[in-house]
Amino acid sequence: MGQAAQQAAFELATTATAIKNKALAIIADELESNKDIILAANKQDIDAAVESGMSEALVDRLLLNESRLAGIANDVRNVINLNDPVGAELDSRVLENGMRLSRRRVPLGVVGVIYEARPNVTIDIAALCLKTGNASILRGGRETFHSNMALVKVIQVALEKAGLPASSVQYIEQPDRDLVSQLLKLDQYVDMIIPRGGAGLHKMCKENSTIPVIIGGFGISHIYVDDSADLTRSLDVVENAKVQRPSACNALDTLLVHEKVAEAFLSRLVERMNKAKVTLVADDTAYNLLEGKASSLRKVAEGDFDTEWLSYTLGIKVVNNVDEAIFHMRKHNASHSDSILTNNLQAAERFVNAAGSAAVYVNASTRFTDGAQFGLGAEVAVSTQKLHARGPMGLEELTSYKWVGVADYLSRD
Ligand SMILES: NC(=O)C1=CN([C@@H]2O[C@H](COP(=O)(O)OP(=O)(O)OC[C@H]3O[C@@H](n4cnc5c(N)ncnc54)[C@H](OP(=O)(O)O)[C@@H]3O)[C@@H](O)[C@H]2O)C=CC1
Ligand SMILES: N[C@@H](CCC(=O)OP(=O)(O)O)C(=O)O
Numbered sequence: 001m002g003q004a005a006q007q008a009a010f011e012l013a014t015t016a017t018a019i020k021n022k023a024l025a026i027i028a029d030e031l032e033s034n035k036d037i038i039l040a041a042n043k044q045d046i047d048a049a050v051e052s053g054m055s056e057a058l059v060d061r062l063l064l065n066e067s068r069l070a071g072i073a074n075d076v077r078n079v080i081n082l083n084d085p086v087g088a089e090l091d092s093r094v095l096e097n098g099m100r101l102s103r104r105r106v107p108l109g110v111v112g113v114i115y116e117a118r119p120n121v122t123i124d125i126a127a128l129c130l131k132t133g134n135a136s137i138l139r140g141g142r143e144t145f146h147s148n149m150a151l152v153k154v155i156q157v158a159l160e161k162a163g164l165p166a167s168s169v170q171y172i173e174q175p176d177r178d179l180v181s182q183l184l185k186l187d188q189y190v191d192m193i194i195p196r197g198g199a200g201l202h203k204m205c206k207e208n209s210t211i212p213v214i215i216g217g218f219g220i221s222h223i224y225v226d227d228s229a230d231l232t233r234s235l236d237v238v239e240n241a242k243v244q245r246p247s248a249c250n251a252l253d254t255l256l257v258h259e260k261v262a263e264a265f266l267s268r269l270v271e272r273m274n275k276a277k278v279t280l281v282a283d284d285t286a287y288n289l290l291e292g293k294a295s296s297l298r299k300v301a302e303g304d305f306d307t308e309w310l311s312y313t314l315g316i317k318v319v320n321n322v323d324e325a326i327f328h329m330r331k332h333n334a335s336h337s338d339s340i341l342t343n344n345l346q347a348a349e350r351f352v353n354a355a356g357s358a359a360v361y362v363n364a365s366t367r368f369t370d371g372a373q374f375g376l377g378a379e380v381a382v383s384t385q386k387l388h389a390r391g392p393m394g395l396e397e398l399t400s401y402k403w404v405g406v407a408d409y410l411s412r413d
Contacts, residue, residue, distance in 0.1 A: 001137055002189030004167035005110040009135040012168055013107050017084040020131055023162035027127065028076040030154045035069055041150035042119065049143050057247040057311045061118050062143055072120050079127045079377040085396050086133050098408055103401040107133035109191035111398065112183050112211070113380065116197055117141025122151045124371070124378035126169045130159075131377075132398040135168050137183065137190065141197075142175040149173065184209040194393075196381045214389060216381025218308050219336025219357065220253045221366040224325040226342035227258040231265050233363070234341040238269060241339070241365040243276045247310050249382060250337045250359075250369040254305055254315035256325045262318045263289055270294050278312045285318040305332045322347045326354045335384045337366035358384050358391040 012020075031038065042064040049059050064072075085105045092102035111134050115121050122140055129136040140148045148171060156166040172179050184193060187210040195205040196216030205213045223241055225234050241252035257265055266286060270293045273280060279296040280286075281304050290297050305315050305328070319325045322340070329338060339361035340351040348362045359369040359382075369392060371379025376394025383389045389397035 001170050002186040005135040005137055005170060006189045008165040008168040009109045011165055012133040012135060015133060019162060021080045023130060023159055023164050024076050024080045024127055026158035026161050027155055028073040030158045031069060031073040034154050035066065038069060038150045039064060041146040044146040045144055055311055061247040064119055064147060072123050075372060075378050076123060076127045079131050082377045082395060084131060085399050090401055100406045102404050104404050105399045106402050108398060108400055110135045110189055111192050112137045112190045113194045114139045114180055114201060117143035119144050119147040119151060122148050125380050126155050128378055128380050128395060128398055130168060132395050134398055137170050139172040139180055145175065181208055184211060187211045194381045214383050215385045217335060217384030218249055219384055220306065220308055220333045221250060221336055222254045222256055222329050222334055222338045223252055224256040224340045225258060225261060225265055226322060226340060226344060226347050227260040228344040229341040230343060231261060235268055235272060237341060237365050239272050241367055242278060242314050244367055246312055250366050252366055253309050254317065256317050256319050256328060259318050259320055266290055276312065278314050281313060281315045283317045286316040322350050329355060336382065337369040339364060339366050358382065
């Protein structure tokens with residue numbers, strides 16, 4: 001697979017944007033024309049997941065239906081409309097000796113991605129890699145096996161129809177994790193590894209990969225409600241961040257509330273959380289304010305503020321000020337998406353500068369951390385590391401550059 005991917009990458013590196021776009025257009029069309037096959041495959045995955053007792057939120061992450069599939073095809077069409085970064089001159093100047101020197105964007109080569117059981121991710125990664133002239137080797141969560149097999153087949157047929165190698169996008173079909181370990185050692189063929197998933201996967205990749213690794217990580221997502229916040233608007237933001245898609249890595253995990261507004265805010269928020277069947281996990285102060293009002297409430301226990309819930313559960317803590325909120329976030333792995341709700345410019349600046357997260361928001365939901373929302377078309381992962389990319393990784397993050405020097409640009413004759 002490594003060899004085939006590398007061969008494909010050689011070809012893709014010099015493929016014109018129009019051909020890559022043609023392949024993407026065929027993928028989008030084939031997704032629609034093969035919808036019955038894809039949805040039937042997905043049903044097999046869903047049935048098995050439900051039978052195994054998977055949580056409702058994670059089953060939802062796995063689910064495809066007609067409208068989601070149409071959305072995925074549409075996302076691919078959006079990628080067609082994005083500028084191809086490959087070949088762009090980053091800067092260009094003429095040296096004293098007459099050489100014209102520039103940096104030119106190039107594909108990375110072969111990208112290996114290990115990711116969660118979410119079928120749209122297969123298409124997102126394949127589309128972004130293809131647009132940037134990278135070959136990809138994919139390994140999705142075992143629970144998405146049937147869906148991914150159907151999706152990859154559609155992609156490979158489309159690639160061939162566009163005259164590109166089917167091996168531009170390959171999928172590791174066996175669920176045996178040993179094959180992931182083998183992938184991590186293919187440095188002769190693979191240029192970058194992206195693990196999207198939990199701590200165990202990241203540790204395993206960091207310790208075993210001989211290939212550079214970019215972590216598509218998890219973090220505890222926080223929202224801090226400042227004493228100056230517009231509380232009515234804050235209700236909508238917190239509800240969106242917690243309830244809209246709790247299984248996503250950017251969903252809210254811990255709500256931090258300024259003590260001056262804790263009673264006023266929590267007494268209104270609890271109604272919405274009850275309605276959405278959210279379990280509240282509160283520190284002592286919040287617990288006292290919520291007791292008798294929350295349908296599902298318990299006191300915080302060791303480790304709760306370090307837990308990424310991925311479900312209808314919300315941690316709540318009352319704090320003195322923005323500095324205590326930041327202190328709490330530093331202790332509890334704020335590295336992905338965090339937000340302050342405030343009308344105080346100083347507090348907002350303090351929060352934005354001090355938070356160690358890949359994406360920081362003022363008066364907005366943490367759910368915005370998403371390649372499509374950021375105008376990147378989609379994302380290969382949300383990087384929680386600082387090199388070579390941070391936050392949602394789109395097309396540019398799948399490229400590198402090379403220096404191009406042309407001698408005798410200014411002839412002396
Ligand atoms: N920042 C980002 O871009 C994203 C982050 N996440 C984070 O991922 C986590 C939840 O996703 P979840 O599906 O539970 O993640 P997991 O880490 O359990 O699984 C993700 C993928 O990694 C594989 N995997 C996990 N451990 C190993 C291992 N030791 N060796 C080989 N392969 C392994 C899984 O394979 P198998 O099928 O065998 O289990 C699966 O394909 C959350 O923390 C979420 O925030 C999720 C998506 C995007
Ligand atoms: N792009 C995503 C966020 C990242 C993601 O894929 O999250 P996850 O549900 O953990 O797989 C979204 O908000 O839809």
